[in-house]
Amino acid sequence: MKIRKMAAPFAVLMSASLVLAACGTSEEPETTETSTAANGEQDDAGTTAKVDLGEVTTKEDTIYYSLGGEEWLGYNGNTPETYSTYNSVVNERLIEGFMYFGTDGTIYQNENFGSFKLLGEDPMTVEYTINDNVTWSDGTPVAYEDYLLEWAAQKIQDGDNQLFNHVGGLDFGDRVPDGPQGEIGGKTFTIEYKDPYPDYQLQVSTAFPAHVVAEQAGMTIDELVAAIQDEDIDALKPAAEFWNEGWLSPTPGQLPDASIIPSNGPYVLTSWEAGQSLTLEANESYWGTPPATSTLVYRFVAPEAQVQALTNGDLNVIEPQATVDTVAQIEALAGSVNLISGDSLTWEHLDFNFREGNEMGENLALREAFAMCVPRQDIVDRLIKPVSPDAEIMNAREVFPFQMRYDEVVSAAYDGRYDTVNLDGAKAKLEEAGVETPFTVRIGYSQPNARRDDEVNLIKESCDQAGFNVENVGSPEFFSETLPNGDYDVALFAWAGSGQIVSGQNIYSTDAPQNYGEFSSDAVDIAWQALGSTLDTAQQLEQTKIIEKELWDQLFGIPLFAHPGITAYDATLSNVRRTATQSTVAWNAEQWVRAE
């Protein structure tokens, strides 16, 4: 749980602007190719996308699943308070959108729902089409006004305050000043971006039912749309109030009235026992392929209790902590329980400190010496492989080993020089660096974290032989004190998913907000600029290679591995598929079915 906590809850899905796309997502949106380079993640389905099951009749059955003990917070998971993985594993069953993530993070268009395409690059315009049969469970069609409201929620301000309490802030409004263009009840709309935006595929996906908001605010849809288009704040206030409060469920166990939480997905919410479970039943007026199983029960179970619960049949699908013991415990149940292990879109790395006066940051030879003695293979072999046998060292920052472009990027950027420990090389480099040995290196990380304790132990074991004196300065205040104050030489932590195509710019550019080590390189800055302003995927890939190479050559840091994850499920179930993304195993829950 501790390990999971690092990354899971906050860098999530749902809202497009925050989504963790993988970096290999620069395909044209129409792409439905099967991924071939995926090695850890590709499963029996042979594709990272959802498979077409053909004709499906819903089976009367119940499947229990859990991904954590956190209580469900409400229908609106897009407020800063309710925005979490645990909420979206439920809500994603209720509201569908234009896109979803494949098991390796590839973006796929949800063709049953609708489609979108880039109309032009200057100005950058995208056209969205919702399929005609797509409706909410109350019969109202999903249409333009739903998306207009989604945009308004990230655009309209009341004085200095955002009118809607949307977790995405004002991003959408800033990028698309004029909002979606279309007609009330229309199934097509267009969006025009102020500047080219490479991550546009993530910007628009799901939307809440505008007709419910209008009704609850005591206005007609026409009035609501007009108020948004006129940015009439007073008229919008009741709507915003409902959006902010009406869809939250501050009293656990009390579901809102069914009429205000319609679903356009395969399931509807039917009951909620506070602290225990949430029941989803097949949506009878679902427009798409019916769900394979009639009832899903999401139980609130903390990760450490999940394996025993699976053993006992209290749960059928789980994603517990990936530890040696959970894996062994599940493997012991072979036959009745299936285990899938693999990587997740979170990666561990060592970052150097480039602040003024830090010797490590100022001296490349010193960094190289350190990189030579870090036992990366040993760390993966000892700490990751027991959990995920196919795990390998990660040699890039912007692509994951299980993604399509990984090999191409790595071969262009890195020659494998730090793959194995080279103590002699490290000693030589230390000499070249001209420092007194043993040279003290402070490694900082956020405690408590047993795996990182072990990593630092292994690094110390190796690097102390090369002439370093590794000092463990891990502490619970790492992120609030050590890192911002720069009281470290090497920081050990993980980035979740790395996100959109341009999210790395926040980390590696000069003076960027997440560039904690204050690294600065003109070459890298220029490449990021170029990457961020083009929509050409080939060009994006080229820039990524440049960035990766620079980061290796100047040794920004040392990537270690992608975090392992495991999924386990009752062997009588079919179609359960693990995904590396934070959509979690529930991403295709509507396809799960128990064999006869």
Add this chain to the structure above:
Amino acid sequence: MTKYILRRLGASFLVLLGGSLLLYVLTINSDDPLKDLRESNADNREYLIQQRTEFMGLDQPWYVRYWDWLTGVSKCVTLNCDLGTNRNGVDVGSLLGNAASSTLRLVVLATVLAIVIGIVVGILTAIRQYSGFDYSVTFLAFLFFSLPVFWVAVLLKEFAGIQFNNWMQEPTFSPVQIIITALVLALILSAVLGGDWKRRAATAGVTLVFVASAMTYFSAVEWFRRPLLGFGFVAIVGIAAAVGSTTLFVGFKNRRVLYSTLATVAAGLVSYFAFRGVIEEPTWPVLIGLFIMSLVVGGLIGWFMGGYSRKPAAALSAFVGGTMALLTAADMAVSHWASFLSLKPRPISTIGSQTPNFSGGFWESLLDVGAQIILPTIVLTLISVASYTRYTRSSMLEVMNQDYIRTARSKGLSERVVIVKHGFRNALIPITTIVAFDFAGLIGGAVITEKVFGWKGMGELFETGLRTVDPNPVMAFFLVTGTAAILMNLLADLAYAALDPRIRR
């Protein structure tokens, strides 16, 4: 007395207030409430931090935040509590409602069980001081309160939960299991009942044969899948309760009492059939009503048949009446075990306090809730039972060494009268204090048990609150435990005064 209580309550209120301030300040300073966000690389991280800071009032000084909380709580005076929200915007008041009900269910049951078992065993060990039984119980008591709670809980979940469910698929005993169980029970019983070696051997022999044959029978007919107690069982246990309680409290020779309790058993057996239709699918009010009725009827029978010993007759008959009601209910519940198993083939879940969307009737649901509460209750009970046993034993020993006990014995009173009337009553006085203290402590101690068994109770409320540096849930936990501690303390003092005439004022 009223003045004393009021003064005590006043002082307690101030203590509670001070405690809340202390805990509030400690909680909000215990860690960084933005820690998880700082670790995130979401590109709207700053925005999320700003939103949470605003939502939780992190930019306010501690006294302002505390004052906000206190004003909300002070509305409780008008029954309009506002305990604030947690950091996800969930109303803490409703969280607390759910949490308190499941925790209290657990703690009350565990406390009652622990008191009953602890006091009985404690008295037995005191009477049989320095016997093998005494030593074994002493050792077990120390063992139980030396056990790390969650360590036991994890083991119990595996062996009493999962393995029990596996066994339930085909509930039979192997000959080895039968022999070992029978031997152990025989040894325990012979040690408890005591006597010279002949009597012991006889006790052991009878127990051995009885247990072994019963287990063989149950195993052969798969009784545990289709268990039944039946009329005979209810009748036998009822009569045993009547005779036993009469013997223990007034002596077997008191025929009036004996006949009135036996008459109550008869009435109970009649109603066993008479109310069968009603309790086939009852509701809680009906059941509780019937239970009260059986107490009243028992009491009346005792009152009218009791003659010169009308008071003890009424009390004991009411007790027997209640026992009969419980037995009838137990019989009903047990007879629904088979249909419960068909709904839930693995009876004990390792998580949660009930099965989601359980579809059975009243008795099946009762069994479901019962099966869920059993393991955590065992854990909590084990630990309290250990201290109650020790405490009762020493309290009883101390009392039995008093002069008045010697006087009572020298008067020629029977050992039964000496132990029950003179000894036990006085030994009870200090026990009330420890029970009162323990109850409040147990709510706090349930934190760990709840966590292991996945109960969403007060413990979880506290633990999550503290982990996320979110003061409102932590304070809600404190409100309940703190108030309980103070009330229980007061109650203990009052009970003390009631039981011990020397400190009445």
Add this chain to the structure above:
Amino acid sequence: MSNSQTPGSDSYSIEAEIPANTKTYSQGQLVFRRFVRHKGAMASLIVLLFITLTAITSIGVGPLPGWWDKDYTRATAVLDGGRPTIGFFSLGEHPFGQDTIGKDYFALVMRGTQISLLVAVTVGVLSTIIGTIIGAVAGYMRGWIESILMRLTDLVIVIPLLALAAVIAKAASDQGVFVLALVLAIVTWTGLARLVRGEVLSLREREFVAAARAVGTSPARIIFKHILPNTIGVIIVSATLSIASAILLETSLSYLGFGVQSPDVSLGLLISQYQNAFLTRPWLFWFPGIMILLIALSINFIGDGLRDAFDPRQNRSKD
């Protein structure tokens, strides 16, 4: 428990019942003799000493090396899935097995035992000192001093022990084990304070205290020289038992994640880290668990023996 119930052997009227023709003993000797006769307590004392000595000498303390050649921080190759090699007559390479990355589990458990014992003993000593002083001062001074001190006690009691400990321990979580021990001491003194106050309340009315007061002895001297020595039994017993409860409290806190933090090691932390291992790598779960059990059990027995020894008449198990 194994000693007889000798009635009336109050600590200050002890001479009254000594038959004239036997050798006379000082109170200390009497206590010692009674304690030695308590078989359970003596056996426990031996077990506890054995555990303590093993924990200290095996891996050494600080710079001092021990006789065990493996270090608890050093990761070595994992042999035979990390299974324990202990036999009836031999320890083998890794008697308690190895953890995930190949650290010697015997060394880890010994280190955990050291820390747990250190925490427990520190807590026992500190909370006893705090509790005794507060209780004695409150009981002797009466008046407003007593009011303040007892309200302070109530303040600590009113917050559930585990909760208060967890909150303070979390706040101090990066300060190391000594601070943790201090924290636990701050929350566990209340029981003893009440107990000592009760004793002092009755003692202060005694003639010898009145006499001391009459000759102008200072309150501090009366408390420490005249009153406290007469409550020594209660205090020692309570201190012993508080060590046992401190070990368990530390375990509970570690389980909740608010106790000793890795990379420090404690027994509680070890079992909570490996609670899921008990079916797959049972040794990781059982060895520290049994260690805790042994320590707590033997301390409880020793406490029971001490209680019987100090006050054979009043045979209570809890304060």
